[in-house]
Amino acid sequence: MLRIKNFYSGHFIFCICIVINFVTIHYSMSKSKNKLLLSRLQNAKDKIPNFKFIYSALIILFFGSLFLTIWEVSIYRNTFIPFLIPFLIWIFTGLIITPFLRKFLETYFLTPYLLLQIFFNIVTWGGIVLFIFMWTNYHFASKNTFIKNAEIISTGHFPRSKHDTCEQPYIIINYNGNEKQLVYLCNTQVELYKSVDLLVAKGLFSYDILVRSILKNN
Numbered sequence: 001m002l003r004i005k006n007f008y009s010g011h012f013i014f015c016i017c018i019v020i021n022f023v024t025i026h027y028s029m030s031k032s033k034n035k036l037l038l039s040r041l042q043n044a045k046d047k048i049p050n051f052k053f054i055y056s057a058l059i060i061l062f063f064g065s066l067f068l069t070i071w072e073v074s075i076y077r078n079t080f081i082p083f084l085i086p087f088l089i090w091i092f093t094g095l096i097i098t099p100f101l102r103k104f105l106e107t108y109f110l111t112p113y114l115l116l117q118i119f120f121n122i123v124t125w126g127g128i129v130l131f132i133f134m135w136t137n138y139h140f141a142s143k144n145t146f147i148k149n150a151e152i153i154s155t156g157h158f159p160r161s162k163h164d165t166c167e168q169p170y171i172i173i174n175y176n177g178n179e180k181q182l183v184y185l186c187n188t189q190v191e192l193y194k195s196v197d198l199l200v201a202k203g204l205f206s207y208d209i210l211v212r213s214i215l216k217n218n
Helices: 011-028 031-047 051-076 084-108 114-139
Strands: 003-005 145-157 169-175 178-183 195-201 209-216
Touching (some): 051 084
8 A cells, every 4th residue: 555755744742742742842941830730629629610621622622632633644645735734824823813812821721931832832722723625635535536647856765764664765846836745665676767657636626646656657
């Protein structure tokens, strides 16, 4: 089975990991801050109406959106869309919604720090909006397909990790001015091919999706 992978697809997870590390370091710097947070959490449970329910819902939304973001990356790998577009949707959704939720998050998420609120909103609301955008573009694509031939720019193999059984081969093509990396099964001798036929459908938002590909030696 063909897997589609772009050079920049891993940046979604990379960005999440970087900010998670920032948050972890931030809260591990001072034990007094942790004690103060626990104290505020206990007081909020006692004094703020529906605090426990809303706080739990926010936690579920946060981790649920992480799952959706990972799912979205698999959709992105099969979508011919410049990386900058989904990335900006992800970022700007969180930035735009932050001023509207500032007091709400300070009350129910006990997060007075602006950077942490922005992080939460980008991951949560940005992840949800981006998933909806990519999912609808992919699953509501046109039933009509067309074939497009693309010249193979270069080929290569990924370094073998402890979880891989081989150095997985890949090709790089240019699709409408954007580089796309297509990854194949271990036994595929990609060096023998010069081009690839792409069976493509038009997505709901006009971003093409890949149905399948066939390597060509001419």
